[in-house]
Amino acid sequence: MVSTKAIIRPLAIVTIAVFAVAGLFTALPALAQEVTPVPPVVNQSQFPANTVTVAGIGVASGAPDIAYIELGVEMVEPELADAYSQAAGAIQAVIDALVDLGIAEEDIRTSSVNIYPQEQFNPQTGEPGERTYRVSNILRITVRDVSMIESVISTAVDAGANTIYNFNFGIDNSVELEQQARLDAVANARERAEQLASAVGASVGDAIVISESYGNYQPLQPYGRGGAASMDVAAMPIAPGQLDVTVQVLVTFTLER
Known part of the structure; x- marks a missing residue:
């Protein structure tokens, strides 16, 4: 013979769980009204103060x-x-x-x-x-x-x-052309930086970070x-x-x- 307690106890647990979940959903609107959104934190170290970052392009042609x-x-x-x-x-x-x-x-x-x-x-x-x-x-x-x-x-x-x-x-052998294009790219970057700096009433100082992408031939x-x-x-x-x-x-x- 199966015990009545063995049948009723799970039902009681399920009933309590349902009421608990229902109470949670009832409380959600109130919680939403009380919580103030927090703006995302910007890592200022990614943007050094008093700097300007620009891209420069240099092109050298050859036969x-x-x-x-x-x-x-x-x-x-x-x-x-x-x-x-x-x-x-x-x-x-x-x-x-x-x-x-x-x-x-x-x-x-x-x-x-x-x-x-x-x-x-x-x-x-x-x-x-x-x-x-x-x-x-x-x-x-x-x-x-x-x-x-x-x-x-x-x-x-x-x-x-x-x-x-x-x-x-x-x-x-494209070494000489690459060297010329590299110099032109840096000069182009400084020219762009000076235009941006002038727009905010500043001048351009030293280059503190520089990186280069791979040179290529155009067109084949x-x-x-x-x-x-x-x-x-x-x-x-x-x-x-x-x-x-x-x-x-x-x-x-x-x-x-």
Whole structure:
């Protein structure tokens, strides 16, 4: 036989708990009226007194002295073995021609080799037709004399390259440009700080904190993907233009009144 106390005691506890919770919710509006919100505490040490913090940007331009070209061959045949062997022979001819032109072997490397099965479909019935295979072999070529870019492209195409993916200009040694951009960035930061200080009737003192973000080249110039058959090819005009080296700094100056 189950004890009556064992059944009633939990019910009594639950009843008391419900009344307690109900009493809590009844008291909440009164508590809300009595409590005054406390404003957040600002850590003043994060903002040193009598200082101004500004960002500065410096840009130095220079002519590119190196280029990176991606070009190669694509072959399409009904048999995979035929497409693969044709691509292998064609890309070797391109490599040999570039080496004969004066490009160092270590500056020629394979970027990718891809095989794509292609299914032909009847446009009227939708039924599958002949299957072909597309094989591509792409080289990445480093050209350390930018005056040779046109010759490199023409030589590669004449040797059998039929795909040009892209190329980028770059600056191999950017130390001097970075130094100039860094000086310009600091000068730009001080100029901005002086404008802000003047607006509040103060002058700029010493720089007490300075940090620099990584410099970069702008813009990298892409050469769009295209194609050409194997033939005697005239030199393609290429305009290297100028590249920018950008340096950004964050400087905190003292304010003098």
